[in-house]
Amino acid sequence: MDNSSLIKSPIAAELDDFKKLFDTSLTSSNFLLNEVISHIRQKNGKMMRPMLLLLMAKLYGTVCPETLHAAVSLELLHTASLVHDDVVDESTERRGQLSVNAIYNNKVAVLVGDYLLATSLVQVGKTHNYAIIDVVSRLGQNLSEGELLQLSNVSNLQFSEEIYFDVIRKKTAVLFAACTKAGALSVGVTDEQAEFARLFGEYIGLCFQIKDDIFDYYDSKEIGKPTGNDMLEGKLTLPVLYALNTTKDKAAEEIAMKVKEGTATSDEIARLIEFAKQQGGIEYATQAMLAYKKKALLLLASLPDSDVKIGLTAYLDYVIDREK
Numbered sequence: 001m002d003n004s005s006l007i008k009s010p011i012a013a014e015l016d017d018f019k020k021l022f023d024t025s026l027t028s029s030n031f032l033l034n035e036v037i038s039h040i041r042q043k044n045g046k047m048m049r050p051m052l053l054l055l056m057a058k059l060y061g062t063v064c065p066e067t068l069h070a071a072v073s074l075e076l077l078h079t080a081s082l083v084h085d086d087v088v089d090e091s092t093e094r095r096g097q098l099s100v101n102a103i104y105n106n107k108v109a110v111l112v113g114d115y116l117l118a119t120s121l122v123q124v125g126k127t128h129n130y131a132i133i134d135v136v137s138r139l140g141q142n143l144s145e146g147e148l149l150q151l152s153n154v155s156n157l158q159f160s161e162e163i164y165f166d167v168i169r170k171k172t173a174v175l176f177a178a179c180t181k182a183g184a185l186s187v188g189v190t191d192e193q194a195e196f197a198r199l200f201g202e203y204i205g206l207c208f209q210i211k212d213d214i215f216d217y218y219d220s221k222e223i224g225k226p227t228g229n230d231m232l233e234g235k236l237t238l239p240v241l242y243a244l245n246t247t248k249d250k251a252a253e254e255i256a257m258k259v260k261e262g263t264a265t266s267d268e269i270a271r272l273i274e275f276a277k278q279q280g281g282i283e284y285a286t287q288a289m290l291a292y293k294k295k296a297l298l299l300l301a302s303l304p305d306s307d308v309k310i311g312l313t314a315y316l317d318y319v320i321d322r323e324k
Contacts (some may be wrong), residue, residue: 004046006314010307011054014063018050022072025119027130036100036112040079050075052176052204053183053313056197059308061187066127070182071135073123077176081143083109089233098312131185131194139178147172154260158210159244159253161188164237165206172212173205195298200312203296208319210289213237215324217273217282228269231259238288239281240272247254247279293320 001009007013026037050071057067083100085091087109093100101109117140124136150167153160179200194214216230217239230237236244236256243249244256255272258264265273276282297317303309 003314007051007055007311007318008063010058010311011051011063014054014058014068015047015051017063018054018071021068022075025072025076025123032108033112033115033324036104036108039103039142040083040100040112042097047075047085048315048318049078049175049179052201053179055308055311055315056180056183056201057187059303059306059312060184060189060193064186066129066132067183067186068134069123069126070129070136070186071179073120073127074139074175074182076116076120076123077136077143078243079142080113083113083116085147087113104249106147108216112231127186129185132182132285135178135182135185139174142170142174146172146174150235156260157235157257159256161238161241161245168206168209168213169202172209173202176205176208177201200296200299203299204293204316204319206292207296207316210238210285210292211319211322214239214285214289217277227301228266228273231264231269231272234260234262236260238285240276241281242284243276243279243281249275256308286323289320 006114026041028034028037034163053071053074054063054067057063077229081142086099087101087106090101091099093099099109100112120136127133146167146169149163153167156163177198178201181194181198184197189197213230216228216237231240236259240256244252252272252275256263258268259272293316297313300309300312300316
């Protein structure tokens with residue numbers, strides 16, 4: 001079986017239950033809201049985060065209504081954050097289709113994002129589990145803090161890997177960690193098991209974001225997103241940070257500062273991307289990603305063999321091996 005089949009196999013029935021509850025949670029009598037939600041759901045994504053939550057719950061017990069409400073809550077919060085991010089970043093495209101703010105306007109996008117967030121809170125309340133409610137609440141804080149940290153980093157004259165990892169922990173890894181921890185908490189686990197689950201999710205999330213950042217250094221035909229898109233948004237990611245810090249190249253540093261200020265031309269961005277590649281930035285980022293994968297695999301090694309363990313291993317492989 002391929003990785004996708006290995007991931008879904010242990011949770012096939014539970015995934016169907018999740019999808020039914022997710023659909024039910026988004027029913028509304030408001031025509032505009034239904035129209036926008038239908039547009040968002042045309043590109044639902046692969047539901048990777050709910051699947052991770054379900055796998056972690058099944059690792060420790062039996063998926064129950066508490067698990068499903070937690071999964072729906074986190075997927076709704078994630079979707080809300082994407083809608084709001086597109087407004088903040090002035091993005092016109094999301095998952096290969098026009099963003100909500102591009103089709104409608106910022107007001108509609110913000111209000112729909114708020115509705116999704118409020119619905120997320122309704123769903124997590126239905127878990128009646130204070131620990132899971134705490135996970136979701138803190139996730140909302142961390143996602144916002146990560147965005148603000150990224151914005152404030154623009155004025156930082158240093159090219160800091162430490163800040164980069166702090167940002168991706170709060171913007172991406174914390175979501176995966178919330179999924180794994182909430183899944184474990186939904187079936188009743190010890191504090192030690194909950195921390196094990198959280199840490200495993202964090203490692204997956206770090207791998208996921210580093211892989212995403214590597215994609216930005218290759219053309220859209222290979223990857224499916226515009227080359228240099230992160231730099232167009234003022235973001236300097238791990239490959240170029242490594243190249244800048246190891247060479248101290250003044251010309252490259254000048255372009256990097258222009259990237260932060262939002263004044264770099266497309267030609268300058270292309271030169272900086274090529275510079276990062278030539279200086280081993282891609283290899284460095286890949287090794288960093290594989291180091292986190294190794295940490296995650298070491299956690300799994302302590303578990304007895306099962307189809308769920310195989311599914312979690314396949315999940316890691318999928319994150320590392322995916323092509324977009």
